[in-house]
Amino acid sequence: MFTIHFKKSVLPALLFLFTFLFSSQAWGQTNSLEGVVYDAQSQEPLAGASVYVPGTNIGTSTSFDGSFKLQLADDIESLTVSFVGYQTKEVTVAQDLEIYLEPSVNLEEVLIQGVRAEVNDPVAQSTIQRREIEQKYNGEQPVFLLEELTPAIFSYSESGTRLANYGGMRLRGIAQERINMTLNGVPLNDMIDHGVFFSNFTDISNSFESMQVQRGVGTSSNGVASYAGSVNFESVNIEDRAQGGQVELGMGSFDTYRMNTSLSSGMIDDKWSFYGSYSRILSDGYRYNTSTDASSFFFSGGYFGEKDMIKINAFNASSKNGLGYSAVAESDLEADPRTNYLNENDKDDFGQRLVQLQHTHIFSDQFKTNASLYYGGSGGDYLYTYADSDTTLAQINYPLYNDHYGLMVNGFWENESWNLSSGIHGYIFDRVNEESFAPDFENPYYYETSDKKEFSWFGKAEWNRDKLTLFADLQIRTATLSIQPDYSYIGIAPEGDLVKDWTFINPKIGASYTFSRNVTAYASAGRMGREPTRIDIFGGFSLGAANYDQARADSFAPEYVNDYEAGVKLTYQKLAFNANYFFMDFQDEIAPIGEVLAFGVQKRRNIPDSYRTGVELEWNYLPIDLLSLKGNLIYMQSEIESFTTGVGDTYTNKTPILSPEWIVNQEVQVRPVERFTVALSGKYVSESYLELTNNPDLTLPSYFVLDASAAYELDHVALRLELNNLADEPYYSSGSPVSGEPGYLVNAGLNFFLTASLRF
Template identity: 25%
Template sequence: MKTIYNWIFTAVIALITTTAFSQGTVTGTVVDASLGEPLPGANVMVRGSSSGTSTDFDGNFTLDVSQDSGTIMVSYIGFIAKEVSYTLSGGTANIGTVSLQPDAEELEGVVVVGSGVIDLARDRQTPIAVSTVKAEEIALKSGNQEFPEILKSTPSIYTSKGGGGFGDSRMQTRGFDQSNTAFLINGQPINGMEDGRMYWSNWQGVMDVANAVQVQRGLGSSKLAISSVGGTINIVTKTIDSKEGGFLQTMVGNDNYLKTTGYYSTGLSEKGWSFSTLLGHWQGDGYNHHMEGNGQTYFISAGYVPNDKHSFNFLITGAPQRHNQRNRYTLATLLEKGAKYNDQWGYLNGEIVNTSGNYYHKPIANLNWDWNISDRAELSTVLYASWGRGGSIGLRNYGSQREDNFDLTGQYNYNRSITPNADGLIVGERRADDRRADILRSSVNEHSWYGVVSNFNYEINDVFSFNVGFDGRSYHGEHYRRVVDFLGLDGWDDDTNNEQLGSDYVVTESYSVNPWKATFHDTPRDQRIAYDNPEDIRYFGGFGQFEYATEKLSAFVQGAVSTQSNQRFDYFNYVEGNEKSEKVTNTGFNVKAGVNYNINNQHNVFVNAGHYSRQPYQDNMFLNFRNDVNPLLTNEKITGFEAGYGFRSSVFAANVNVYQTTWDDRVVSGSLSTGEGFYQFQGVKQVHQGIEVDFTARPAQGLQFKGFTSIGQWEYDGNASQTVYDDNQNVVAEGDPLYLDGVKVGDGAQFTIGVGGQYEFLRGLSVDANYLHYDNLYAGFLPTDAEFSTPDNRGSVKLPSYGLLDAGLTFDWKVKDNHNLVLRFNMNNVLDETYIAESLTNRHVEEGVETYKGISVENQVYFGFGRTWNFSIRYKF
């Protein structure tokens, strides 16, 4: 009986308390801003009290409040908390939809400038296949990996570490290599203008300053007439931070990796100024033997927002670095000597010196100006410049390397070189059996690049808008070789025929491979060896787009026209006054269109199509490494089609995309697998088609799953012809047929499946894992492989499939308001899988030849890395 009285007493007190303090109710809906759909289980509290509730399955909530007005705090693990004011009217208030942003240093927390030229796709509106990696994921999972590897869980992206040197990673998008994927930083094109290539050693610091990276697969939505055959990668960096803050981080990893980084931003002052800077240093021994590297990162940004009409931002960033590299080895050699084998080093004066490497410094600067002309009109402009200085390091001698170039341990024998070099300057009769001297040289690639991109956007009404703009670029490149170390000589008689300096001129100056010093080197023409061929490239394009957008339907039509002029200069093969080639001018264009339809709040479908007529690259324009213009010169023709379906719910989102890209009249050039020559293919046609599926699920608070699968069919269509050159740029073979019809495109897995999850099992403590499986990976091929010289070739060699498991652990401790200490541990390839990431040759199994997992050991391959790890401590304030 006493217990019953206690229950009644408690109920009465509760009723009195509720009546006395509850004045009304507040209702609303909480959604994920990135998905646009409800967040079930979000916490909703009245600030300054313990009164609270959580959202239901549809993101709705009803909260009792005791005051006529106040502030509601809405939070969800992994998202930025938000405060919303309320005022009761008739005892109720509806605060509407509260959109929470993922908890990251990302675009929504930054005043973005150059927004008119940064073509970011919008979910459920832009009709393209797109994936976005945000700042928090980049900061946590990148570790001591390189930029391409943070995208490896993106559909149709394949990454490889190449030879394993710092910065030597590469990626493919839908089977197309980096030279045919467009990379942009804040709207600034950064692919090499002469060949479209990307060298990630130049961009070691890009992950430190990135707010987000968006992958637009296929022709994308960029308005520029750029080479987005496989896709467009938009890298959006920090610009003007809206509030003061920064971070300090130190990281250690396998093979003595050490990285230290600091970032600080003043935030936007009352007078509209903002300043930020990032400085960093990294170093490591490298995963493979004697692949040491080190470098720095700097980023300086100054922003000014004088009023609501204008915003300006100037930034300069760079990542000077030097790293060792290694040779290409057959599978047989790596099985005998180990997957980490490297013979490109030896002892010189008691110190280890590597005979192969890379050094470079490529600062870029840009000035962004956004002008909000009116409520309907805006103009965005970016002026940019880039100055690249550096090159690759290697040996140079008078004849081919002999066995005595290497000692009994297999390392380079510097004593062999120093001994004949000890007599000083080598001159006289050129007899290969007498002239065994070596030097270290660098193959220099310098450039000065200036450009401007401007875009005017006008909203005709609430549904129609158009924009027009232009893209101009001026590029000057220098290509030559110079001496790094004479190895005991007083000078070097290069034994090459220089039409302007003769065949007996001697160089006496050596140049440092310190990337900071190389930035300011000026090498006279009489100190250049082997070749000396600068180039000038001028590009100007105009573009326009018409867009229609309603809640249900959005569509765009866009086009661009460009003209490009190329001119080559050659100070070796031509007498003074005849150095210039003719100026070659080509016109290109593109047209693209797409439509997206939102069936309802959960379902949408889209379709897009486009055609490019793209000017050939400089490297494919001139024959025989001379000023001879390629008579078969023609624009490359790219046609793409894509369709997709998207689904969004409160706990699940998914996308399905199908695509086909045809690439005709392609020219391909590169280095031979022997490292002693070059090749060029002409008339190549490829057809890439496939299907992509990806999903995200949040079944419970703190638990998230992601996954994807990519199924591709990438093949050559028809045959081509080939020209082969030796290392001195002499033609070895010309016009030979190359039988490619039906051959699989190599260097990227055509089937990939990945699944990952993240679980926060205690507040601030979470674990994540990601598994990727690769199959239908084929070898690349070169003219030396011979398999494609006859009609009955056996096609591409299929490499063994493999799977990789990565995992991580994060502890995020809130020290105080806006101050967090984040501890992160990453382990990549947890199971220590041994796998071949790529094969540089395409040699099929022959009778009597040893095999490894079904492929011939005569193939030159790159093994992927085994188990690696890193641990970082970051203090954010």
């Protein structure tokens, strides 16, 4: 029923390569080196700092007590130690190292201060450093990577490979268009429909320095509301990056191939630094007709003066995907799990680009500013094939194009007791939506334009005294959406633009208290408002005679959430443990109801009262040096108090769709010998509903997935093999009702991916 797509020549080659590398571990004489990394001012140990030999794969991260251990060749004389928020330091190799890092005046890191939460901020957060990204990353989209590394996330893949093509995630059961996403503070969301399509800029995570997930309303961020949470990506740090490069080659099931090359200049004349990366991914996909052909280019370059930095970040990417957005009825999946209802000619050809010009100035040790001017854009074709009246096939193209221009300016002031910051952000977002019949794509029968303008201001204040930190954050957002309807398509005389105005005042307060070096507790309360999307306002993807009056009548309200969070962080020599409790109280929640509009997007409506509450846990336990137990979980209860269907039926005390009670991740990692690591990881997601009446026959079944990996690192060469879904059972991670029975998006059975990298 299912073939893993190993070619006969692949397995012997893999076994030979691993045997060769494993047996070669004795190349050269090595010494064991141990040390501890501290904050130079507080004298506290730094957990998660990177300790590595520049230009090689040799490195590690410090444990919870700041300690590390490395096996080094005799000829290694120095190490580099880095940590976000601290100055990178080069140290001479010696026994029993004690390394003290100074808090950073790194010019690049000022760029993310406006959207990042600090370690002791009263926010439910997870920050993933570059070393951890490198250990897991194989070219997959960020949503699949975040699912492995942070709590409360589960994702879906339209191709079933969980690597390429379209995919998305839900945070605390809330869909991706209600999650704020930024790169260096620049919004990545579509400002009108609020989505982020990572398939448009594939393999971008290879150019990330770090990622931070804030769950709940979090701290202020730019762009669409941080409603379910926010994800901030930091691009690669070029100020401290050594000269050199890397080539990565990957291959896997379903004729999947990946190539990524990157090159860094290092600092030139102590003032200039440049970085570039190019990637290509090809895959047939697991489901029929879900192939991917994607490429991307990322560039970063900058001037670094004593007090000023001028930096350009840019990417340009394109993808061609076979489409698989339609859920497939369970009965059809039982007959063939690779079933895809969409025609083989249903494809997209899309591109996305971003250019960001940044300037940072340090006026003094206490005051610094940064400003960013940016342009983003995307566009392409999206084809749909259908049976015409005479049973012949016809095709419609649904292209869209957008241009996004923005400016943000932030200032930061701090002394021993206070950290103050404030900033403004404004943008103009222009959009064109078309529909046209093949082959006359140049003359659309539907043509609609829209634009959105937004201005926001934030102010943050943090007061520190001994062990107590008090935090306050206020954001004010004003947005105007103007839609220019196609009145000839609607069939009425022009009545002017549809104009929607919103103003949101979003306050947050919180406190944290450090009881000892090992124990910190926090609590916070915040409110966030979010405007409806264009699809919500229309009740569909285009504006016609049937929905015009509804769209003009302001019948769709904004949604609001009052978010309460409290947690504790425990850090010991062998154990790190975080626990967070949350209660999210919604008013007029914009919730999906199970009915599919088109392209797999469900219809949404305002629900007067609903809530989500639960507990999130993260842990990392090192019982012995060669073994680590790492994981996270969420237990959540979600309820809609009352809602009325379109035909007048009223339901009470129902669970929102695709909101499981349990999401559990656990990984066991063993290092039997130096530089060789084996890991076994499992993910469990409990049952959830596919529609709001909670019909027990229309559910997404619970699933448990077991994966394994093995990695070996030499000085300049690394090899990693992943075996996914060891049970070889296709499973479902998203869906919707299809003709009265449950419909699903399926994930592949047993499959593999091998990555080899060379650093120079």
